[in-house]
Amino acid sequence: MKFLRLVRPLLVALLVLTSWFTLRLYSDLGESNKTKPTLTIKEGEGASVVAEQLSNIAEKNGGSISAAEIQLLAFLTGNGKKFKAGEYEISPNTSLSNIFGKLVRGEVIPxxxxxxxxxxxxxxxxxxxxxxxxxxxxxxxxxxxxxxxxxxxxxxxxxxxxxxxxxxxxxxxxxxxxxxxxxxxxxxNAEWEKRAPNLPYQTPYEALIMASIIEKETGTASDRAMVSAVFVNRLKIPMRLQTDPSVIYGMGENFKGNITKADLQRDTPFNTYTRDGLTPTPIATASTASINAALNPALSDVLYFVARGDGSSEFTKTLAEHNAAVQKYQLKK
Incomplete structure (x- = not known):
């Protein structure tokens, strides 16, 4: 009987602690979910900082859990030292158990x-x-x-x-x-596997170089395959690509917004007016559409194109036709 008198208070205390633990850990942090406040954990910050922020969030949203309680729960669950640094979105009507899990997994705001x-x-x-x-x-x-x-x-x-x-x-x-x-x-690599036959590229990297040039030369998406056809046909002849964006890239910070005849004649590794073939590297990022166009050019024997002024291009097969298009769309402006 004496043993029971000694143990009973401990059992009652344990029952109360267990009830408190379960109630606090699995009840919602707050009552309102109108806003989703953020919680920020910096590198090296511990459970006390997290507890203070969560207690403030709870208070502002109708909850009533203290920072001391949250810190104790973090300790009892073994999560206190596992929280990852970052910024988190907290839903007030979410339990502390779920919030702790989010902080441990590092589910930061993307x-x-x-x-x-x-x-x-x-x-x-x-x-x-x-x-x-x-x-x-x-x-x-x-x-x-x-x-x-x-x-x-x-x-x-x-x-x-x-x-x-x-x-x-x-x-x-x-x-x-x-x-x-x-x-x-x-x-x-996925686009390379679907490439057209008889292309003048030995590697996917060469195709990527062409795709970057197409990206810079194309003002209208529907023109990509035709721009590709021009450059592919030129490589096959062979004929120099003569593309202004490559010259501009080779000029680097010296390019001030206008390209001159002297710029076209000044040799650099990227000047496709003075050098044969592709540029040594790509000249820009290329979209999937431009990569696809480089590997699947239009079935056409065009060799020239000129900007019409509306974003699209006029494609021609002969130099005489090209000169006429230049006269129509460029010089007369």
Whole structure:
């Protein structure tokens, strides 16, 4: 009997503690779900900081759990030291158990960055510089970036797929770039498998170079296959590509917005007026549509095209026809 008198209070206390534990852990944090406040955990911050924020969220949404209770529950569940840094969206009418699980799994608010089509490495760095990332790629030139990301090419130019990418705040730029490069390889290899016969490319990389030129030369999506036909036909003759975007790329920061006759005559590795064949590397990011066009040109024997001024192009087969089109759409303006 004496033993029972000693044990009974302990059993009652244990029952009360268990009831409190279950009630607090599995009840909703708050009553309202009109807003979804955010909770931020910085590197090195512990359960006390998390508990304070969750208690404030609960109070603002009709709940009544204290920071001390939340911190104790985090300790009792073994989660207190497992919370991952980042910014989280918290639904007030969610239980602490679910919230703890979210923080342990690191289900942070997804943030997005858009890498556009037809942009250079320099422009990609400018886009990434505005994102909430750890800027570990800003000092890389095209060769250094390729080496840092283990890209099997002399340059990172064109080796990043243009798309929208989710990232966690503070994530390294190189991590996003690796995902973008891996996606480029998947897209390029898939299109390579569906390529037309008798193309003047030996490798997918050469096709990607052509795709980047098509991307920069095309103002209207429906023209891509015809622009591709012009350049593919020229490579087969052979005839120089003579494409202005490649000259502009070769000029780098010296390009001030206008291309001159002297620029076309000034030799660089990317000047397709002075050099035969493709450029040494891509000159910009290329969309799937441009990659597909490079690998599936229109069945046409066109050799020339000129911009009409509305985004579309006039395609011709002979130099005489081309000169007439230039006179009609360019010189008369």
């Amino acid at each position: 943030t997005r960055v858009r890498i556009p089509e037809g942009v250079t490495w320099r422009e990609i760095k400018a886009v990434l510089a505005k994102a909430d990332l750890t800027h570990d790629a800003q000092n890389f030139d095209v060769a250094q970036a390729a080496q840092a990301l283990n890209i099997n090419a002399p340059s990172i130019e064109g080796m990043i797929f243009p798309d929208t990418y989710q990232y966690s705040k503070g994530e390294p730029e190189t991590a996003v770039l690796k995902r973008a490069h891996e996606l480029l390889l998947r897209k390029l």
